[in-house]
Amino acid sequence: MTRTQQLLADDPLWLVLLKVVALFAIGVFLTLFMIVLERKVVGRMQQRPGPNRTGPGGWLQSLADGLKLAFKEDIMPAMADKKVFFIAPVISTIPAFVAFSVIPFGGEVSIFGEPTVLQLVDLPVGVLVVLACSSIGVYGIVLGGWASGSPYPLLAALRSAAQVISYEIALGLSIVGVILYSGSLSTADIVSAQSSGWYVGLLLPSFVVFVIAMVGETNRAPFDLPEAESELVGGFHTEYSSLKFALFFLAEYVNMVTVSAMATTLFLGGGQWPWPLSFLNANGWLQFVAFLIKTFLFLFVFIWLRGTLPRMRYDQFMRLGWKVLVPASLVWILAIFAVRAFRSSGGSTASLMIGIGIALAALLVVAFLVPDRKVPTEQVELASDYPVPPLDLAVPSPSRHKLRRREVKAADDTREPALTGGVSRKENE
Template sequence: MSPLDAFGNDPWWIVAIKAVLVFVVLVLLTLFNIWFERRVVARMQHRIGPNINGPFGLLQSLADGVKLAFKEDLIPKAADKVVFLLAPIIAVIPAFVTFSVIPFGPEVSMFGETTPLQLTDMPVAVLFVMAIASIGIYGIVLGGWSSGSTYSLLGGLRSSAQMISYEVAMGLALVAVFMYAGSMSTSEIVAAQDDFWFGLILAPSFIIYMIAMVGETNRAPFDLPEAEGELVGGFHTEYSSLKFALFFLAEYINMATVSALATTLFLGGWHAPFWIDEVWAGANEGYWPVLWFFGKVLFFIFIFIWLRGTLPRLRYDQFMHFGWKRLIPISLVWIIAVATLRAARNDLAFDRQTAMIVAGVLIVVFLALYFVPERRGEAAARAPEPPRPGAFPTPPIPAGGPVRGAAAELVFPSDPDVTVSEVRHG
């Protein structure tokens, strides 16, 4: 019996209860993640963090939400008001919808009805998640464009380019999972990992997905669309009050979405870790799998926070170069290698041990190729021209405008003892 056969038989009130539960869980998870991030980063930076509102400061996120709600709601004079108001809504709704196909656990008894702990599923559920998540980028782009600000527009453009670049790598990282599971359904992919997690046997896909999910969610060190040192606040510079809170909510729910998808595709979903499953027969029954699922999700959330607290922001050219010239080519080569191994295992009767040895050798080769330095010609072409001896950056003379060519040698002499004023006055 396919796991998909369990869906479509629930009464409408069970579907409504599960939809409300998904909404409530995501809102509460967002409040917790904000508090968790502030506490972890504070510990990394030897600070205390929130500790006043509620026990251990747990109500600090709620206090921040109330504060945002009471802030003045401003709309810039140059903004396109309709699009400006719709953009946060467009960003936040897909963030909630993507969780509709995430499996939280096996079939359970809910109010006398046997139902899976998942709102719905479909044969192309993973593609559904990526398609709906891609709609959220329109909210960011339209929010930046409609603000009437150059900083916001640049942030929106950066976000669209970033989404295109890293969603390609993310999609390619999932191809190997589809080949091993034989399905794109989230519940069937979880069922296929009953014996072995795909994150272990498909380690390169797992690593590529983890890097791409950070770029996809605009989180540090890939938070180029909202780089405060360059763009003030990026695409949401002109937003305030609840509209800004919606963008904030969408970002944290997207973090939870990609973490839940990584848990589903690579870490066995709601299945208990191996060492627990071996000693406790009921670890994967009832509502206990919900605990294992959220434990794995919080592990990925911690990785997000850890990266933010340790790594500096990349330059935009470095960021795009890494996506197009590193992640995507490695993903393509890995897909070919996985397809070859699968064909060899089926046609040549490779056992699992031989396939694991070959996969380990391929991983070592990929890592070696990744750290191979670029050719000298390519590196030299991108290297900046070294300055002339004795030269230093000096702004042009205000009275005469910019000076170029031979006249520049007079204005910026190579002799350090000759000043610009001496040259100007002969």
């Protein structure tokens, strides 16, 4: 048993309850803070002030919105499945908070004279717990869309299921390298294994895949296709209101914090300070400060992407997951195994790892920028003569315009004798 596990096993009941309340408070507070921060940062990007009325500098705007949602009328559609409609937001919210329990926020501290660690529980399979919680959360989305009794939320829920399944594979494959080098699935052991160097440099392709996959996993822009307002009204929560809608909103932002904290834990050394400030690692509370700084860095990336990139098409989004991220992760895992085999034979791995990492990162960038192969418009046969928009935004050739005009003119000449009492246009002239 490690020192961390021993301290957590000796925690009294009051300290465990205090940690549970603290984790819940952190999740709610960061949600309220992130909503205002996102609106202010995006407003600054668009050269407008953002929220500036409620509270000092507008920082209490999300609290006012939350109170307003609590007192709004709770509307339930007549065709909804009432029990499932009620429990779906709860299923989305609870796993988001459960994933917090295995994340190490800092080192060893003393709380009211009781030595402990800033972590609720250290499980031997802590990484798998986070992946399982992210998988269970999509059940709330699917059930919420299905129970609404409307086709548009159901369509958005099915999109979300396909999206989470696709990007969860890439997310899981990106963690394999971290597990191989740390030799453990425990989040505390992974942080301890990075005391000599963070994995962000050693496993750069895994880090890139993890960051892209975590954006798709949380349904955030430019991958927020389940909530594509231009196509699906409001997405899977269109029919929700009051506190049920607030729970879906809470689950989304808590999931953002969870994946950002996991990225910090897996690749940025958790609460460890970098080399010039490594002497601060002796204090567990200062490690907690470092952990928050790194987590907020990833949360800012979420906001930055939303204010910068447009929403992707669904086929582009799925192609990125299945044809780029998953194959690149598999190749990278094979490269890691090759490097470890080379290392066990007595060779030097530093230059080999850097070269392979740069090559795979370049492969990801090139594969992302290469456009899809487009089928020429002339090769597509239409099912009927009804005029349709150009396929895939391709401009029809002039010959098709001429052909269409001839068809319309022929149809007019056929209909006109009946309108003129059986006399053709030439006879009238």
